[in-house]
Amino acid sequence: MARNRFDEDEELVQEFNWSQYKRLGQYVTPYKKSIFKVLFVIILANVASMYGPYYMKIAIDEVIPQKNIQLLLISSGIFLVSLLFMAWCMRYRILAITEIGQDILKDMRFSIFEHLQRLPFSYFDNRPHGKILIRVVNYINTLSDLLSNGLINLISDIFSVIITLAFMFFIDVKLTLYSLVLLPVLFVMVMFITTKQRKAYQHLSNKQSNLNAYIHESISGIKITQSFAREEENAKIFNEVSNEYRVAWMKAVKVQFLLWPGVQNISVLATSIIYFVGIRQIGVEVSTGTLIAFIGYINNFWNPVINIGNFYNSLITASAYLERIFETMDVVPEIQDSPGAQVLPPIKGQVDFEEVVFRYEEGGKNILDGVDFKITPGQSIALVGPTGAGKTTIINLLSRFYDVNEGSVKVDGYDVRDVTLDSLRAQMGVMLQDTFVFSGTILENIRYGKLDATEEEIMQAAKIVRAHDFIKDLKDGYQTVVEERGSTLSAGQRQLISFARALLADPKILILDEATSSIDTKTEELLQEGLQQLLKGRTSFIIAHRLSTIKNSSKIFYVSGGKIAEAGTHDELMELKGMYHHLYQSQYDLIRAG
Structure with a gap:
C-alpha cells in the first residue's frame, strides 16, 4: 500500500479471491470438535422439526376421521416433546456458537496484532495509524456474525434443506418438483445483487477507514488544533469525511437489502404455486392432510434457503473487510530472521562497521557511503554532524531496523544479519528523543x-x-x-x-538518540553523574546536538556526507580545528550571546 493521507482511498494490492476463505478456515480448525458437537445437536433438532408437518398429515387424514382420541393425545404429547427438545437445542446452539465465534475472532485479532509488532518502521510511517487500528478492531468485529452464527447456521440450513427435501419427495414427488421451479430465478438474482454488493462494501470500507484515520489524527493533534484555533475548520473536514461514509453506507445497505425481499417474494410465489396445484388436485391425487403437511414442509424448505441467501450476503460483505485484514497479514517484514539464524550469545559490546553502504531506496542516494570503524567494549561513541548526515542511520543499522546494501555490521564478530532479531535487540537499550x-x-x-x-x-x-x-x-x-x-x-x-x-x-550496548534534548540545563547537570553510571561497562552510541553532553565520550565521530569526516576525542578534534571545532565554537558563541 502506498503512502496516503487520511482522505485518500486505499487501493488493494491483491483483490480478494474465494480461496482466501481457506485461510479463514485455519482459524476455525482448532474448534472443530466443538463445532461437530453443535452440528450433531442441530441435526437432531432438524429431524425433530420434521415431525410437526408429518403429524398434521396423519392427524387430518387418519386420526381425526377415525376419532381416535388416545392416538391424538399420544401424538400431541410427542409433538410437544419435540417442540421442547428443539427449544433446548436452540438455546445450546446460540450459546455454543457465540462462544466459538468469539474465540475465533480473538485468535484472528491476536494474529494481526502479533504481525504488526514485527513490521518495519516504514510500514507505520507510510500509513495513518487510524487506518491500521480499524483493521485490528472494526474489521475483525464485522466478522462476528459470520463466524458466530453464519458458518454453523449454513451447515444447519443445508442439513435442514436436505432432510426437508427427503420428506417432501417421500410424500409427493410432483408437488416437490413444482416447489423447486423458481430456484433458477433465485440463483440469477443472487449473482446479480452480490456482484454490486461486494463493490459497494469495498467502497464503504475505504470511507470507514478514512473516517477512523481522521478521528485518530485529530485526537493525537488536539493540542495543536486548540493552539491554532482550528476547531471549526476541523469540524468542517470531519463533517465532509463523515458524510462520505454515510453516503457509502446508504449505497451499500440499499444493495444488500435487495436480497432478502427478493428471496422472500420467490418463496411466496413458490408457496402460491403449491396452493394452486394442490387445491386443484385435492381428492384426486392429493389429500387434504398431504397438502397441509406439504405447505409446512415448503416453509421448512424456503426458510433455510432464505438463511443461506443471507449467509451468502454476509459472505460478500465480509469479503470487503477480509481483503484488508489479509492484505495486512500478507505484508512481509523487510527485516526478519534469515534462514538458519543463530541466537546471539551474551555479548561484550564490540561493534564493527565494515565498509558499510546504505540507501533507503534501490538506486537512490547513498545515505552512508563506505563507513568503516571498530569500537571496543565499553567505549562511548558520540555521533555529531548536520541533520540528514546519517547519524540515526548508523544506530538503525546496528539495531537492524534496516539492512546494509553493502559491507557488514558486526557485534562481537557476529554479522547482525546472521543472528535472531530477538537475541540481538534484547542486548541493546535504545532511548529516543520522543520518549x-x-x-x-x-x-x-x-x-x-x-x-x-x-x-x-x-x-x-x-x-x-x-x-x-x-x-x-x-x-x-x-x-x-x-x-x-x-x-x-x-x-x-x-x-x-x-x-x-x-x-x-x-544492556551491553546503549543507544541514546537525542535522549537529553528535553532536559533542562539544571537537570542535565544532575543527570551527568547518573549518565556516567549508566554508561559504565557498556558500549554506547550517543547522538546529541547539545555538545556539552558528549565532551567526555571515548570518541567523537563527525558524520557528514554519509562518511565519518572526523574522528577523535573532544580535545583531539578541537586541536584539529576542523568541522567539529567549528560546530562546538558556534554553540559556545550562542551560549555566551544568550
Missing part, C-alpha cells in the same frame, strides 16, 4: 525494561539517573498512574523515567 511512556504506574513503566525486577531494583535505577527525587514527590510515588504517552508528566520527567528503564534492562 514513550505507557499508560499505567511509573513503577510499571520502569519495569518495562526488566519484567522480573524488584521494587528495590527499580528504585535503585531511578536514584542513579536522578529520577527518584521527582517520583517520590508525586502524590502516589512509584504507584502514580500516568496517562497515555505520559501526558501528565513533563518532557524531562518522561526522559528520566526512560533513563531508569534503560539502566534497569542492563
Whole structure:
C-alpha cells in the first residue's frame, strides 16, 4: 500500500479471491470438535422439526376421521416433546456458537496484532495509524456474525434443506418438483445483487477507514488544533469525511437489502404455486392432510434457503473487510530472521562497521557511503554532524531496523544479519528523543525494561539517573498512574523515567538518540553523574546536538556526507580545528550571546 493521507482511498494490492476463505478456515480448525458437537445437536433438532408437518398429515387424514382420541393425545404429547427438545437445542446452539465465534475472532485479532509488532518502521510511517487500528478492531468485529452464527447456521440450513427435501419427495414427488421451479430465478438474482454488493462494501470500507484515520489524527493533534484555533475548520473536514461514509453506507445497505425481499417474494410465489396445484388436485391425487403437511414442509424448505441467501450476503460483505485484514497479514517484514539464524550469545559490546553502504531506496542516494570503524567494549561513541548526515542511520543499522546494501555490521564478530532479531535487540537499550511512556504506574513503566525486577531494583535505577527525587514527590510515588504517552508528566520527567528503564534492562550496548534534548540545563547537570553510571561497562552510541553532553565520550565521530569526516576525542578534534571545532565554537558563541 502506498503512502496516503487520511482522505485518500486505499487501493488493494491483491483483490480478494474465494480461496482466501481457506485461510479463514485455519482459524476455525482448532474448534472443530466443538463445532461437530453443535452440528450433531442441530441435526437432531432438524429431524425433530420434521415431525410437526408429518403429524398434521396423519392427524387430518387418519386420526381425526377415525376419532381416535388416545392416538391424538399420544401424538400431541410427542409433538410437544419435540417442540421442547428443539427449544433446548436452540438455546445450546446460540450459546455454543457465540462462544466459538468469539474465540475465533480473538485468535484472528491476536494474529494481526502479533504481525504488526514485527513490521518495519516504514510500514507505520507510510500509513495513518487510524487506518491500521480499524483493521485490528472494526474489521475483525464485522466478522462476528459470520463466524458466530453464519458458518454453523449454513451447515444447519443445508442439513435442514436436505432432510426437508427427503420428506417432501417421500410424500409427493410432483408437488416437490413444482416447489423447486423458481430456484433458477433465485440463483440469477443472487449473482446479480452480490456482484454490486461486494463493490459497494469495498467502497464503504475505504470511507470507514478514512473516517477512523481522521478521528485518530485529530485526537493525537488536539493540542495543536486548540493552539491554532482550528476547531471549526476541523469540524468542517470531519463533517465532509463523515458524510462520505454515510453516503457509502446508504449505497451499500440499499444493495444488500435487495436480497432478502427478493428471496422472500420467490418463496411466496413458490408457496402460491403449491396452493394452486394442490387445491386443484385435492381428492384426486392429493389429500387434504398431504397438502397441509406439504405447505409446512415448503416453509421448512424456503426458510433455510432464505438463511443461506443471507449467509451468502454476509459472505460478500465480509469479503470487503477480509481483503484488508489479509492484505495486512500478507505484508512481509523487510527485516526478519534469515534462514538458519543463530541466537546471539551474551555479548561484550564490540561493534564493527565494515565498509558499510546504505540507501533507503534501490538506486537512490547513498545515505552512508563506505563507513568503516571498530569500537571496543565499553567505549562511548558520540555521533555529531548536520541533520540528514546519517547519524540515526548508523544506530538503525546496528539495531537492524534496516539492512546494509553493502559491507557488514558486526557485534562481537557476529554479522547482525546472521543472528535472531530477538537475541540481538534484547542486548541493546535504545532511548529516543520522543520518549514513550505507557499508560499505567511509573513503577510499571520502569519495569518495562526488566519484567522480573524488584521494587528495590527499580528504585535503585531511578536514584542513579536522578529520577527518584521527582517520583517520590508525586502524590502516589512509584504507584502514580500516568496517562497515555505520559501526558501528565513533563518532557524531562518522561526522559528520566526512560533513563531508569534503560539502566534497569542492563544492556551491553546503549543507544541514546537525542535522549537529553528535553532536559533542562539544571537537570542535565544532575543527570551527568547518573549518565556516567549508566554508561559504565557498556558500549554506547550517543547522538546529541547539545555538545556539552558528549565532551567526555571515548570518541567523537563527525558524520557528514554519509562518511565519518572526523574522528577523535573532544580535545583531539578541537586541536584539529576542523568541522567539529567549528560546530562546538558556534554553540559556545550562542551560549555566551544568550
